[in-house]
Amino acid sequence: MTDLIILSTLLAGPKHGYQLKREAGMILGQGVLHNNLVYPLLRRFMDQGWVTRRESAGERGQTRLRYLITAAGKRELVARLSAFGDQDARSSDAFRLRVGLFQLLAAHIRIAILERRAKYLTGRIQHLQVLQQNFPLNRYAKEVLTQFSVEMKSELKWIRRLRSAENSHKKEPESA
Secondary structure, three states, rough: OOEEEEEEHHOOOOOOHHHHHHHHHHHHHOOOOHHHHHHHHHHHHHHHHEEEEEEEOOOOOOOOEEEOOHHHHHHHHHHHOOOOOOHHHHOOHHHHHHHHHHHOOHHHHHHHHHHHHHHHHHHHHHHHHHHHHHHOOOOHHHHHHHHHHHHHHHHHHHHHHHHHHHHHHHHOOOOO
């Protein structure tokens, strides 16, 4: 997921390595990402033709490297965001990342992502109900299951709101 975040961070324009490490780290809630994580990814992206690197003058006369996403990099980002399988549907982070970047995806892909996540959550809620019915749970275990259920139902409500917004956009006339 770090690779998707770094690529998407470059959509706003060219960035220095440190700026990428800081911004991606903020998004991930980890502070500044380590060089050993970011620079190998950037090298791989450059090898794939998804990112280019250009030299620019720094504030103190030094040469700084700025990284830019290419058209191929944008296509790869969209393709990887669009590929939302069962494993991604189980991950809150993978789902939220895609929702945060929905503007890059076609409407039918956004709907498919919402449906897959909703299907996963519905199955999990049913599983929690089976656990509650078939196992003697102490007070704290019941609290945990109840909290999980509340969180998943809240997310399902959010998904319904997102779907509703998608449907209302389909009904709007296209501007000339």
